[in-house]
Amino acid sequence: MKALRPSAALAAIVGSEPLPRTEAIKRLWDYIKARKLQNPANKRNILCDDALKAVMGKDEVTMFEMTGLVSRHLASA
Numbered sequence: 001m002k003a004l005r006p007s008a009a010l011a012a013i014v015g016s017e018p019l020p021r022t023e024a025i026k027r028l029w030d031y032i033k034a035r036k037l038q039n040p041a042n043k044r045n046i047l048c049d050d051a052l053k054a055v056m057g058k059d060e061v062t063m064f065e066m067t068g069l070v071s072r073h074l075a076s077a
Contacts, residue, residue: 010073018077
């Protein structure tokens, strides 16, 4: 897996060192679960706190949207 450099907004959540896309998504899920940010009525939706909103750009996203939105915050290292 190719290591990618996270943007400043994403680095606030997953760390600033280059990492593969799969590891970035895993760390995002760890963050989401630790802060109980999944919508209780629909677990496929993620309720964004301020740090996540900086990455996602909106208050609530689906887990399917999340992958695409995160890709914009990863660049070649």
